Amino acid sequence: MGPDGMHAQVLRGLADVIAEPLSIIFEKSWRTGEVPEDCRKANITPVYKKGKKEDPGNYRPISRLSVPGKIMEQLVLDVIAKHIEDQEILGSGQHRFTKGKSCLTNLIAFYDIITGWLDEGRAADVTYLDSSKAFDTVSHNILIRKLRKCGLDEGAVRVQSEAGIPPWIEINDVNIKVFEMNVSGSRCVTDEYKENYFS
Template structure:
């Protein structure tokens, strides 16, 4: 990760990320608790928001661990796969806690792609993702109604763009495999296909 961190520092990625996250967004100045009490302290506001969304999203369902027999046959990540995934990244997307933007990945792809390829292969082989990938920055977007009611805000999780790059590679593999097993008659909802082609054939 040292090479990636050097690129972040060289391009000013952390400073840019911080500016994107805080420069144009105002902190919630005050919020009402469940009891109707006003809270102006930032830490109290964070605690109220955390408690509110924890109640909404927590669940007690315990899922059995899937039987992942055969995962050792997963092919290693290729350099070309990483390059393709980086090229498909959209710009002007807020970064996660690591501060690495898609622009950084694109600008330095020739330098960091070998490092990312090795890291992704290690993840596939060990079936373990970095702990930092489980961390997110959460921002609250105002929807409508009373601005001082926490329920009128929508939480957005900002995850590591490297994590999303890895999942993009997995998604590309899945889509390719599924597409290869589609019947030739299936033209709808497929890349580079159109139902109009079949209509012209019928005519």
């Protein structure tokens, strides 16, 4: 359940009643690029990964959004995904975050290339890099610039740009107004809060 306190089942049961008002809100948001504050709020639950439990860096933040916010997010994602597919922006070698592809399909493609080279008697050197942290540190400003550069609908760009910074977050049932936030990383809480709420 998100910050609005509404369970998805309740909203699903009211779908006939709320569909039209939500579509009006989403359409206005698309035209103006302004995301309703309630759609930007998130409850953040720190989930322990590994290492010392006292280290806030060993927790992964899980954001629980409102259901209307998730619906709006999915609509924007669908527009972005369709544009990327229609314009063939991603190469065939892109496997991560690509529908129908995975780490396994990447490994199979890689294996096929290497075995082909070895069958031809060619040498092959392989270097593995752990880029898992790279996906947590994408600059929001660079992302927005790239979306514009690839010709994405300006409504989707504006909504994505506005949606990046929530007006407040909640960690372990404690509301925190966001004044300054590092949107280039996955951690969005200043150091003074980390020790108190992530332990």
